[in-house]
Amino acid sequence: MTQKPSAADIRQAKIDNAKMRDRDLATKLGISEAELVAAHVGSRDGETITRINPHPDQLMPLVSKLGEVMALTRNISAVHERVGTYGEYRSGPHAAMVLGHEIDLRIFPKHWVHGFAIDQVTENGTRRTLQIFDAAGDAVHKIFMRENSNHDAWVEVVAELTLDDQSEGVETVEATPVEPAKQNPAKRDILLEEWGKMTDTHQFMRLTSKLGMNRLGAYREVAGEKWVRPLAISAVETLINKVSEAGQRTILFVGNPGNIQIHWGRLDNIKNMGPWVNVLDERFDLHLRNDHVAEVYAVEKPTKRGPAISLECFDARGMTIMQIFGMRDPKNDNDDLAQWHQLIADLPDLNVEEVSA
Missing domain, CATH: 3.40.1570.10 (HemS/ChuS/ChuX like domains)
Incomplete structure (x- = not known):
């Protein structure tokens, strides 16, 4: 089994491949996207990454305070990006919902395992995102702040979601294979x-x-x-x-x-x-x-x-x-x-x- 790169190695690879998307760099390194993000937990070089509570019951009621944002959900073959404000949240142990004409989600909470708040200074200005990953480290949902978002609420929202554990790295499991067609x-x-x-x-x-x-x-x-x-x-x-x-x-x-x-x-x-x-x-x-x-x-x-x-x-x-x-x-x-x-x-x-x- 090939040994995974250390957090320091991952950070160096990120510097060396600054223009590469996180998902693509993670694939190149043989790690999950969550492991790539977790290697950068802490503050360094104009970037602060904070571990946050990923559970939608804690996250979704707070996200509405951020105002208009961009919601992103993807699988390996399609990316869905929608601008809007998170509205009514309905909790459930197995399935939950965000209801709204623009941002409309059907959530399965057991897969919301790792969460990060990312605050970066880039050549195009400040970039702030909330990112949620499953147990295998694959992206489940991402929320991107926009220019007209409520940036004054960002610090408050992140502070309320921040976990005590702010260590580097993250433990992941093998991804569950896609279930093939089942006929009878x-x-x-x-x-x-x-x-x-x-x-x-x-x-x-x-x-x-x-x-x-x-x-x-x-x-x-x-x-x-x-x-x-x-x-x-x-x-x-x-x-x-x-x-x-x-x-x-x-x-x-x-x-x-x-x-x-x-x-x-x-x-x-x-x-x-x-x-x-x-x-x-x-x-x-x-x-x-x-x-x-x-x-x-x-x-x-x-x-x-x-x-x-x-x-x-x-x-x-x-x-x-x-x-x-x-x-x-x-x-x-x-x-x-x-x-x-x-x-x-x-x-x-x-x-x-x-x-x-």
Whole structure:
């Protein structure tokens, strides 16, 4: 087993690779991002890094004092950045929520294990962030102060969250592998029957769990039936561009095991750069590694308000990269999402891509 670099070695590597993103440098060093940050705990060279209480019950009620900030949640294939103010927080032992039109989170507290407040003087001014990591040292959620944030509240918030332990370094565990698709052919008919009886999208995960499946496994099990249509890989980029052209509002989910971040609204300014498909709007950015997409499905789930139709994409391991639903026009009570449904219907099927390949 290769020995990990010492805290001093990590700090020197950071100096030697000053322009490299933390995530990329951590990968280069063979450590987690949390270990990279923890090696810098303390004050030195215009930077102060403080260990903080990472639990959302302590963190979220205080973060609202910071005013307008940028919330960032990512997985290995997508980054979701949303500008706004943290609003109502609802605690729960297994799942918690931040509710708001701009910053909307579904939190799984057991994964909020390590927390840091980072205060840096850079050539572009002061940069302040709160960063949360899971037990493996992977980023769960980050909060970035902006120019118009309440910087007067920063010291108070950090002081209230500061832990007694301010030692260098952090202990991490092996990351839990992504669960591959779980199918159960013996329960396929029951899945189809119960699927048609759903009245709320949240019933889906309970249904699949009861039948010994997971999300991707269920989609594969009934692919080609009424509820699930396999799509070409190109459908993801196509939909993002078509949504922009049509001015269609969306509900867009990006998450990791510890947090899901939700965007409500339009996707206007689309820029493709190499493998990245980017949405670069005034208060929302999405960065998607399109080359990581291995499976794409159009999925319909019955609800009391009508069908909830989504595009959902997965990587080669079976990890959910992103989900996109149509959003009703808040100014139009009669919006039946017909435009959204047509955008999904027009997407290329998987076999179209196979034939043209």
